[in-house]
Amino acid sequence: MILIFRISELFEDVGEFGDGYRLTESVKRRSHLWFGPKGTCTQLHYDLTNNMLVQVYGRKKLTLIPAFQVPHLYNDTHVYSATDFPEIDVKRFPKMKKVTAIDVILNPGGAVFIPIGWWHCVGSLDVSISVSFTDFNINNDFFVNFPRVMQ
Template sequence: MASILRAAGLTVRPVERAGAADVGALRRRVAARSGPLVCAGLLEAWPARAGWNPADLAERHGERRVTALMDLPATHVLFPQDQRHYERELAFGEFLDRMTATGPTAPCYLAYQRADEIFDPADCDFASLLPPDGHGTDTRVWIGSAGTRSMLHSDLKDNLFCQLWGEKSVILLSWRDSRAAYPFPGNLVNSRIDLAEPDLTRFPRLRKAVLHQVRMRPGDLLYIPRGWWHDIRAHTPSVSVNHWFGEPLGLPDYLRLLGVLGPAYWRATTRDFVAHGLLRREESTRFFFSPASTGRRLYDALRTGDFSHSNDPSADA
């Protein structure tokens, strides 16, 4: 995808890489939050790196029932239908068979799955990488076919994204360039841009932004600082795990972004504050694992003091 972006005239730089197994470089980058960092080969000693491949997973966990997203659309930012339309319950072994056989035109994904609900969390030794910091953490597993996509979005916490099997590409954009991400008016953490088909007529601010790109191979770890926008796509059937940690972005950060985005965003936030906060109307889930709308989150902030509780994956861990 980086070649598509460069051909469109956009600036794309490689993500900085640390030396093999350089835990110190990772810790310094996390402390500084100075940008993303790839640590190649940092996961080679993990049991998950050796054992979380489809054959071994099927042998050890194949009878377990899971709920996966099947026959997903291969294009566009939003799902044509509610996400629940794509959910199917099936045996994990059956899903793994489908995952390895499915092409990218109708991908399938066991995604946003808490690691400890299926696997031994000790297989991923995050504690040896970063000491506890007093904030909640959450670890999720992402297992899917070629063609799976997490479209351009922003997370409120720091993130360690780990590639265990297969290959994915990640495109990143700094939080400070959030206006160039063109968030949806009602949702400040999801972008309207499909980076595979960049429309610079609709989204001209992207021309002045700097994008960062990395192809993740087995054993690679990518540090994504909180707020950084990222688009993740699988080139092959893939097994990944991510770990959210640290102090989250808070209400002042989002209010500053809301302030510079303008009246269309203020109107959408007010609408959703009333509809999904005061009136408690159910929100649609046409984003990939839709977070609550900005208006609903603002309502929660006024009611509970926590703007991001409904979008904090560790909050209900």
């Protein structure tokens, strides 16, 4: 049996968040499919767009840190922290003790909005499939002029 899967059908299955929130003409170039095994993790970082993350299959744990806590997060390279969050060496990174994180478990069918500049890391608790959307009906391309290397 051959299974043919088209990503555009997945985007159609997720649907809209509400009238006028997304630019439907850009869904194919401003959307991302995330697929990985249990234990897949992204390191602590922030995005240069607002994001809506929708869980399709499996579960993920998101740790979110509001943007106003940036002075404590040791921005190192581009949009990443120098820390090994959540395993923090507080002797090397003492300001991290002041960080208050918000943990969220994202189940299938669930969604979370991640505002631009909010720091986060994501871990797959199971084999996981997620879709993220950045095609909002607002200016959401702050990555265009952002430097790739932090000075």
